[in-house]
Amino acid sequence: MAISIAVPREVSAGERRVALVPDVVKALTKAGRLVAVEAGAGLAAGYPDEVYAAAGATVDTDRTHLFESAQIVLKVQPPNAEEIAAMAPGTVVVAVMNASRNLDLVARMRDAKLTAFALELVPRITRAQSMDVLSSQATVAGYRAALIGAELTPKFLPMLTTAAGTIRPAKVLILGAGVAGLMSIATARRLGAIVEGYDVRRAAGEQVRSLGAKFLELQINAEGTGGYARELTDEEKKQESAMVAKAVADADIVITTAAIPGRRAPILVRDEMVARMRPGSVIVDLAAETGGNCELTKPGETIVAHGVTIAGPLNLPSQSAFHASQMFAKNLQSFLDLLVTKDGALVTDYSDEILAASLLVANGEVRHQPTAELLAGGKK
Numbered sequence: 001m002a003i004s005i006a007v008p009r010e011v012s013a014g015e016r017r018v019a020l021v022p023d024v025v026k027a028l029t030k031a032g033r034l035v036a037v038e039a040g041a042g043l044a045a046g047y048p049d050e051v052y053a054a055a056g057a058t059v060d061t062d063r064t065h066l067f068e069s070a071q072i073v074l075k076v077q078p079p080n081a082e083e084i085a086a087m088a089p090g091t092v093v094v095a096v097m098n099a100s101r102n103l104d105l106v107a108r109m110r111d112a113k114l115t116a117f118a119l120e121l122v123p124r125i126t127r128a129q130s131m132d133v134l135s136s137q138a139t140v141a142g143y144r145a146a147l148i149g150a151e152l153t154p155k156f157l158p159m160l161t162t163a164a165g166t167i168r169p170a171k172v173l174i175l176g177a178g179v180a181g182l183m184s185i186a187t188a189r190r191l192g193a194i195v196e197g198y199d200v201r202r203a204a205g206e207q208v209r210s211l212g213a214k215f216l217e218l219q220i221n222a223e224g225t226g227g228y229a230r231e232l233t234d235e236e237k238k239q240e241s242a243m244v245a246k247a248v249a250d251a252d253i254v255i256t257t258a259a260i261p262g263r264r265a266p267i268l269v270r271d272e273m274v275a276r277m278r279p280g281s282v283i284v285d286l287a288a289e290t291g292g293n294c295e296l297t298k299p300g301e302t303i304v305a306h307g308v309t310i311a312g313p314l315n316l317p318s319q320s321a322f323h324a325s326q327m328f329a330k331n332l333q334s335f336l337d338l339l340v341t342k343d344g345a346l347v348t349d350y351s352d353e354i355l356a357a358s359l360l361v362a363n364g365e366v367r368h369q370p371t372a373e374l375l376a377g378g379k380k
């Protein structure tokens, strides 16, 4: 029997993405997998049911049937309580679980004896690059952030020489030059702005400069383990703050993307720095979901403080759902190559480094240690 894969419609508020797109379904069905897609699953992302059907998927109108008959369920957002209850014990569910923020759902998946893989836990090793949803979705978020900045500023981004006078280009400052920040830099440059970038990892400097932007240098290198940033010392934070304050005051648009894995986002833009910005300036805080890089950010809202517009958008990848889903689906296709053998059987040995690291729940047990500890602390 061929292995059966289900793709439900995402039901979380504001989620427009879908886990698999028709092109990837086509490749999977060609390889002998059975793919069932819930009716309407791809509609909000621009993929109608007929295109899935043409790619070889079964389009299922019965949600409960879809969940209970699948061996593998692929999702963008973690499954909700009703979806977990609909799955048979032993079903493998793969999604971005954001486990530390969804402990109740992790406990439910454990009790339902599901096998859950969390895509955000896939290690960032070279072999796993094609499965890296953090990178693919951050690319989309960085692009959207630059567009939001361009939309909210009352200025042009490019330099213009017109009969009505010369327009100076806007200044865009990007704080945090990881995957999202670099995409914001590239997008703001393409729109013609003068761009500056800053990151605590010195290695980011070369990447920022290669995109035609200026890199703000601080005599600090806070590169921690695995290529991520470490937290700064108090003295380092002071130096950073003085330099950032000056750059922020000078910018028309500030896009912040700074993050430290597993922690609240560092606060880089304080109230008094916002007060020193020119009226009409804009801050787009990509870290809103994890607390914000600006002290005044309200997650999910756009506010005005000291005459500065501060946007704290949530789930930006969903705003470019067509391409975000295409990239997400490609990531899942690569992940499935590890999870399903060439002859279409489910792998049961999870000793592969990538599977072992991303395995969240199996056989009624939470297998990801930090999440297990959080659950034990909260006695769930």
Ligand SMILES: NC(=O)c1ccc[n+]([C@@H]2O[C@H](COP(=O)([O-])OP(=O)(O)OC[C@H]3O[C@@H](n4cnc5c(N)ncnc54)[C@H](O)[C@@H]3O)[C@@H](O)[C@H]2O)c1
Pocket (backbone or CB within 6 Å): 123, 124, 125, 126, 128, 129, 132, 134, 135, 138, 175, 176, 177, 178, 179, 180, 181, 198, 199, 200, 201, 204, 226, 227, 228, 229, 232, 257, 258, 259, 260, 261, 266, 268
């Ligand atoms: N497979 C791979 O090898 C792989 C895949 C993806 C990313 N990476 C690397 O991992 C690194 C981080 O990627 P990410 O975008 O997911 O990071 P992230 O989302 O965790 O953080 C965003 C950026 O914020 C920066 N930051 C943290 N604290 C800061 C502060 N106080 N001030 C300014 N900036 C601050 C970080 O250095 C990072 O560049 C990058 O070097 C990236 O190239 C490697």
